[in-house]
Amino acid sequence: MNQKSVIIIAFLLIISQYSAAQEYKLPLYKGIPPGAKNNGITEKIRYEDITVVSHVQTPDIAVYLPSKKMSTGQAVIICPGGGYWVLAYDLEGTDIARYLNSIGVAGIVLKYRLPTYGNCEVPHMTPLMDAQRAMRLVRHNAAKWNIDPSKIGIMGFSAGGHLASTLGTHFDYGNKASADSVERMSCRPDFMVLMYPVITFTEACMHKGSREALLGKDPDPELVKLFSNELQVKNDTPPAILFHADDDKGVPSENSILMYRALQAKGISAELHIVSEGGHGYGLSTKNEHTGSWTYSLEKWLEREK
Numbered sequence: 001m002n003q004k005s006v007i008i009i010a011f012l013l014i015i016s017q018y019s020a021a022q023e024y025k026l027p028l029y030k031g032i033p034p035g036a037k038n039n040g041i042t043e044k045i046r047y048e049d050i051t052v053v054s055h056v057q058t059p060d061i062a063v064y065l066p067s068k069k070m071s072t073g074q075a076v077i078i079c080p081g082g083g084y085w086v087l088a089y090d091l092e093g094t095d096i097a098r099y100l101n102s103i104g105v106a107g108i109v110l111k112y113r114l115p116t117y118g119n120c121e122v123p124h125m126t127p128l129m130d131a132q133r134a135m136r137l138v139r140h141n142a143a144k145w146n147i148d149p150s151k152i153g154i155m156g157f158s159a160g161g162h163l164a165s166t167l168g169t170h171f172d173y174g175n176k177a178s179a180d181s182v183e184r185m186s187c188r189p190d191f192m193v194l195m196y197p198v199i200t201f202t203e204a205c206m207h208k209g210s211r212e213a214l215l216g217k218d219p220d221p222e223l224v225k226l227f228s229n230e231l232q233v234k235n236d237t238p239p240a241i242l243f244h245a246d247d248d249k250g251v252p253s254e255n256s257i258l259m260y261r262a263l264q265a266k267g268i269s270a271e272l273h274i275v276s277e278g279g280h281g282y283g284l285s286t287k288n289e290h291t292g293s294w295t296y297s298l299e300k301w302l303e304r305e306k
Contacts, residue, residue: 024063027060028137029059033113035129037118037120050088051088052086053080056087056111060111062109065101072105073151073306074151075107075148075152076105076152078160079110079154079160079164080157080160081157081158081159083207085209088283091283092281095284096109096155096283103302110130112130113130114213115213115214116213127163127214131163132172133182135188135189139152152190153192154193158207158210159214160197161196164189165197169232169233171186171188172187193298195242195243195294196243196244197244199259201215205255211224214227233263235266237268239268240269242273243294244272246274247276253274271297273294
């Protein structure tokens with residue numbers, strides 16, 4: 001091999017360390033998902049310049065990995081919002097994954113089944129089931145994806161924030177006797193990132209639409225309590241950072257305050273950011289530095305969590 005060839009190979013190896021994020025999709029389950037009542041086609045439509053997904057039949061994860069040179073070893077599973085009716089798949093999903101890659105964090109977008117289309121045997125449990133499976137699946141593939149299995153968080157926006165906080169308060173450490181190696185993994189997130197989240201179903205500040213979509217118009221009071229996540233915080237609930245706008249008319253900021261106080265009461269590390277403007281559903285908010293400052297705060301918080 002001549003000197004020129006050696007230089008070219010060395011250059012390519014260096015470039016590969018800084019290569020663009022990898023992206024691929026992986027189904028959560030082999031075959032028909034558990035609890036599925038029928039099969040169909042996931043719908044993807046455009047709505048006000050964002051991509052919205054509905055009628056999810058086959059849940060999956062879209063995996064975005066930073067280059068090895070950039071990687072911190074951290075990963076975040078992202079739950080897009082949409083009131084448990086649809087998923088704001090790019091605004092609160094793929095856009096966020098690409099941002100996370102830019103700071104060296106793996107971004108994994110969860111396309112979870114929705115309880116509102118009659119395709120699940122136990123509708124109110126299905127989103128949580130999918131989130132639990134996603135956490136197990138990422139942990140199972142951690143070594144392959146250059147991820148530290150003890151640094152995998154959950155992130156959610158609006159109703160996706162409800163799902164993320166539900167996973168953070170309703171998890172297990174895996175079924176060691178399972179024949180499925182994925183099910184042997186813990187589904188406890190190592191941290192939570194909650195973006196203008198729906199938290200409570202019992203307080204006056206609840207988001208009625210999300211509660212009706214998940215639990216129905218006349219829900220069992222026990223289920224209302226079970227899915228009011230400020231009431232479900234326990235000693236091993238993971239630390240959290242929460243972001244909200246004070247002028248949010250869709251999901252009032254009291255939701256984040258309730259969760260913050262519940263974590264504080266258990267002595268769990270928590271950080272709460274409430275800005276005066278932004279409303280609801282602002283995503284990265286690239287055109288408003290004030291609202292969009294959450295990305296800087298998150299980056300610094302994640303550095304501390306490393």
